[in-house]
Amino acid sequence: MNHTENILAYLREELSEAEKLDFEQQLQADPALAAELSSQQQSWQLLGELPARARQKAEIGSWIAEASAAEPAARIRRFSPVSRYISIAAAIILLAALGYLFLPKTATTESLYADYYQPYTYSQTMGAGDSTDSLFQQGVRLFKEEKFDLAIRELQLIASDATIYADACMLIGAAYMQQKMYASAIPYFQQASISPSLADQAHWYQAWAHLMAGEKAEAKELLQKTAASQGYKHQEAADLLRKLD
């Protein structure tokens, strides 16, 4: 066991007297280890206070919500000049929305989804390895069995410095897509896109996550990247862009 791995055991007071002595000697000899311990120790102390704080915060939150709900009229007492501008802006937006409703439409997001979207499938095989790989393989298995929530839980345990981290992010994003949790999928596709081998796929699926979350501008920006890449789904991305315009 290396000394960094001893930090949690030290904080939980699980080390034997001999191990503790050895660890403390290492702390004196290794400033980086001492700094790491100090950093984790601060979070560790705060962590102990968190459950009680969460309970108190939830309780106060419920009182605030109750008090706020009891006075719905209090928020619209006066019309300041700012409120007037807001009202005018709201009226303009409403008119624009009504105009939009009566304009002929090219295609709805749902129809495009039905025509273009195919769920992500994972086909790469990983070699057997350390515990991180086994977590990944378990995540892949759960994903393939369509146990998406369990796959997400397993894959989220993979460390960000692991070699298969980007693949794990891709799978987590895809699992969220399958659960129609589009906003949750976006940051994972973003992480996956850092890997050059996954960037095109990640951009394509992230574009879909934005589109399904109603963020058309962000979706178009990513589709432009996909279309320009000449790689994965570039033709579909170009078609989709035309239909979105």
Added chain:
Amino acid sequence: MITISPLCIHMNKAQTYTEQELVARIKDEGSRKEAVVQLYQHTKDNILRFVLKYGGKNEDRDELMNEGFLVLIKSVEADKFQFQAQLSTYYIGICRRIWLNWRKKDTAEAGRHNPITEQTEASLFVGSIQDDIEKEERLHILDGCLDELGERGKELLIMSREDPPIPWPKIAEMLAFSSHQTAKNAAQRFMKRVSDCVQAKLAA
């Protein structure tokens, strides 16, 4: 004939507490709710105006006020509030400081324009209220960093922090890890990630 229940009349009457009563109720968990609600009602418009003026949205107000109450309760319990100002003014000052911490980039500008000047505020905060605000800020950041781990990671770290400690095999069983070593390894990684996240956000 229509009759009005005396209970209804009683319910419509808003109880207003004196400063001493408010403080006593904040200290007493059993009657804290009434004091919190009264302070909320008296200060919410002022705090909303401040939040909107300095880059926030309507929905930020209640989150800010919630955090403010956590600090206020600690401060009152530790007798740091010495009636040097009205409790509501003191509470608004706390919320303002928390908000400035949340929006550090705007600190200088907010400090120049706020009706409660730094000098006036400093006189309110005798004792180490600033420490309480900073600690609350660190807890807020830690909570956010834990959320980034996902539900299972958060549960794992909170469970591993229980006092007295829960043995690893028990934690592994409760959170459905394949072995206690897997749970322990995951907790080590998460602890490092959370600690790095907290340091990065504090330094930002």
